[in-house]
Amino acid sequence: MQGAEIGWIAAIIVGGLAGWFAEMFMKSGTGIFMNIVLGIVGASLANFLLGLFGVALGGWVGYLIAGFIGACILIFLWRAIRGRA
Numbered sequence: 254m255q256g257a258e259i260g261w262i263a264a265i266i267v268g269g270l271a272g273w274f275a276e277m278f279m280k281s282g283t284g285i286f287m288n289i290v291l292g293i294v295g296a297s298l299a300n301f302l303l304g305l306f307g308v309a310l311g312g313w314v315g316y317l318i319a320g321f322i323g324a325c326i327l328i329f330l331w332r333a334i335r336g337r338a
Contacts, residue, residue, distance in 0.1 A: 263313065264293055264296075264316070265289055265293070267292065267296075267313055267316050267317050267320065268288075268289050268290075268291075268292030268293035268295075268296060268316075268320050269285065269288050269289040269292055270292065270317060270320075271291075271292035271295065271296060271316070271317050271318075271319075271320025271321045271323075271324055272287070272288030272289055272290070272291035272292030272293075272295070272320065272324050273285075273288045273292075274317075274321050274324075275288075275291060275292070275295065275320075275321050275324030275325045275328060276288055276291070276324075276328075278321075278325060279325055279328045279329070281328045288324075291320075291323075291324040291327055291328065292320040292321075292323075292324055293320065294323065294324075294327065295319070295320050295321070295322070295323025295324035295325070295326065295327050296316050296319040296320035296323050297323065298323040298326060298327065299318075299319035299320070299322040299323030299326070300319050300323075302323075302326075303319065303322075
């Protein structure tokens, strides 16, 4: 989150929004706490994956986009793992 250059409060708010957008897009039905977790962890995951390709997203909008992409990836992976078990 230091690369995104936003504070912890903003990370929670933007992460919650990103998780909520991903929840609506993927129709996962998670709660508000899980949306925040998905958004923040998803942003870290997406920033790492995008960094492997030389893409860097910064600021609020970049964190929101990365959080959305990462949260969608996490929801997809969770469904794939849960479906096989």
